Amino acid sequence: MVVPGAVLSFFSLRGMEAMVPGSAVDGARGGVTLEFRIADVDACHERLLSRGVPVLKPPTTQAWGRRSVWVRDPDGAVVNLYQEV
Numbered sequence: 001m002v003v004p005g006a007v008l009s010f011f012s013l014r015g016m017e018a019m020v021p022g023s024a025v026d027g028a029r030g031g032v033t034l035e036f037r038i039a040d041v042d043a044c045h046e047r048l049l050s051r052g053v054p055v056l057k058p059p060t061t062q063a064w065g066r067r068s069v070w071v072r073d074p075d076g077a078v079v080n081l082y083q084e085v
Contacts, residue, residue: 007035016078020057020070023078034073035080044081045069061085 013024016033023033038044041059048071049055056078057070068082 009035020078023056023070023072033078033080035082038081038083041067041069041081041083 011019011033016024045055045059048069054072055069056072057068059067059069061067065085066082067085068080071079071081073079
């Protein structure tokens with residue numbers, strides 16, 4: 001099945017811990033991570049901080065061309081908000 005704009009990725013818990021230390025413990029909720037492409041990671045990060053959202057990893061730019069901020073949602077799931085750079 002093809003869903004335009006959707007991607008399914010698989011990571012091991014060790015891989016998640018390497019990417020975002022602390023993300024796979026205490027509330028990883030079945031090891032699911034949600035990812036959303038957004039327009040401005042840095043502005044979103046500031047907005048989330050001002051609202052008290054737990055930030056797991058502040059904005060960083062990866063070698064493969066994405067800038068991401070990793071947060072935990074109210075149910076404990078890990079959420080990666082990213083933009084292409």
